Amino acid sequence: MTEHYVLSDGFQIPKVGLGTYQLKGVDGSRRIEQALNVGYRLLDSAFNYENEGTVGRAIRNSGVPRDQITFTSKLAGRHHDYQLAFEAIEESVMRSGLDYIDLYLIHWPNPKENKYVEAWRALIDAQRAGLVRSIGVCNFLPEHIQRLEDETGILPVINQVELHPYFNQAKQLEFDQANKIITQAWSPLGRQNASLNEAIITEISKRYNRSNAQIVLRWLLQLGALPIPKSGHILRQIENLSLFDFNLSAEEVALMSTLTREDGRNKDQNPAVYQEF
Numbered sequence: 067m068t069e070h071y072v073l074s075d076g077f078q079i080p081k082v083g084l085g086t087y088q089l090k091g092v093d094g095s096r097r098i099e100q101a102l103n104v105g106y107r108l109l110d111s112a113f114n115y116e117n118e119g120t121v122g123r124a125i126r127n128s129g130v131p132r133d134q135i136t137f138t139s140k141l142a143g144r145h146h147d148y149q150l151a152f153e154a155i156e157e158s159v160m161r162s163g164l165d166y167i168d169l170y171l172i173h174w175p176n177p178k179e180n181k182y183v184e185a186w187r188a189l190i191d192a193q194r195a196g197l198v199r200s201i202g203v204c205n206f207l208p209e210h211i212q213r214l215e216d217e218t219g220i221l222p223v224i225n226q227v228e229l230h231p232y233f234n235q236a237k238q239l240e241f242d243q244a245n246k247i248i249t250q251a252w253s254p255l256g257r258q259n260a261s262l263n264e265a266i267i268t269e270i271s272k273r274y275n276r277s278n279a280q281i282v283l284r285w286l287l288q289l290g291a292l293p294i295p296k297s298g299h300i301l302r303q304i305e306n307l308s309l310f311d312f313n314l315s316a317e318e319v320a321l322m323s324t325l326t327r328e329d330g331r332n333k334d335q336n337p338a339v340y341q342e343f
C-alpha cells in the first residue's frame with residue numbers, strides 16, 4: 067500500500083508516516099496501534115513529546131513484526147552536551163521498551179547554544195553502539211548541515227522541517243536533495259490552518275474526488291518530501307495514507323506551490339533564531 071524512499075545509509079523508509087504529537091497515555095497508544103493496524107509503518111515521536119513509552123507500547127501490542135516498523139525519536143535541546151545526549155538516547159530506548167530506535171533526530175539546532183555538532187557526535191556514537199539505526203536532524207538550515215559534514219564527515223539521512231502549502235521550503239528541499247537527504251514534512255497539513263481550504267486546493271480535490279488533505283499530502287510526495295500527518299482518528303488515518311493511486315499534473319504541483327508565503331510558518335519558528343529545549 068505504501069511506497070518507500072531509500073535513505074543514503076541504505077535503509078528503506080515509508081513515504082508517509084504518522085505524527086504522534088499529543089497522542090499520549092493508554093488512549094494515545096490505542097490510537098497509534100490502530101494506525102499500525104490500518105497500514106502505518108513509520109511513527110514519529112520525540113523525547114519532548116513524552117510519549118516514547120506510548121508509542122513503544124503500541125508497537126509491542128500491534129502484532130506487526132518489529133523489523134517492519136520505523137520508530138523515530140528526537141534529542142531535546144537541553145541534551146546537546148555529548149554525555150547528556152548519549153544518556154538521553156539510552157533513556158529513549160528504555161522508555162520505548164524496545165531494543166533500539168530506527169531513526170534518531172536532533173530536534174532543533176539551537177544555533178545560539180552552538181552545541182549541535184557535539185550532539186551529532188553522540189548520535190554517531192549511538193549508531194555505532196547499535197542504540198539507533200539511522201541518524202538525522204530536524205529544522206536544520208543548509209549552514210547547520212554543512213557544519214556537520216565539515217566537522218564530522220557524516221551527513222544526516224533525514225532533515226525534518228516545517229513544510230505545508232503556506233511554507234514550501236523550496237530552497238531547503240533543493241539543498242537536501244543535492245545532499246541525498248530525505249526531507250520530512252512536519253505539520254504537513256499546516257496543523258489545520260487555512261491552507262487546507264484554499265480555493266486552488268479545493269478545485270484540484272474536486273478533479274480527483276479526493277479530500278483537500280489528500281491533495282496536500284500528494285503534492286508533498288510529488289515534491290519529493292515525506293509527510294508525517296498526525297491524526298488520532300481512524301478514518302483520517304486511512305485517508306492520509308491513501309495517496310498512491312493518483313498523480314497530480316506538473317501544472318497542479320506548480321500551482322499549489324504558488325501558495326507559499328515568506329512569513330508562512332505557523333508559529334514563526336525560524337531555526338536561525340528560534341530555540342527549543
Ligand SMILES: NC(=O)c1ccc[n+]([C@@H]2O[C@H](COP(=O)([O-])OP(=O)(O)OC[C@H]3O[C@@H](n4cnc5c(N)ncnc54)[C@H](OP(=O)(O)O)[C@@H]3O)[C@@H](O)[C@H]2O)c1
Binds near residue numbers: 088227251
Ligand atoms: N520536528 C519538529 O520540530 C516538529 C514540529 C511539529 C510537529 N512535528 C511532528 O509532525 C507531526 C505532524 O505535525 P502536526 O501534528 O503539527 O500537524 P498536522 O499533521 O499538519 O495536523 C494535525 C491536525 O490536523 C488534523 N487532521 C489530520 N488529518 C486530517 C485530515 N485528513 N483532514 C482534516 N484534518 C486532519 C488532526 O486532527 P485529528 O487528530 O483530530 O484527526 C490535527 O488536529 C507531529 O505530530 C509531530 O510528530 C515535528
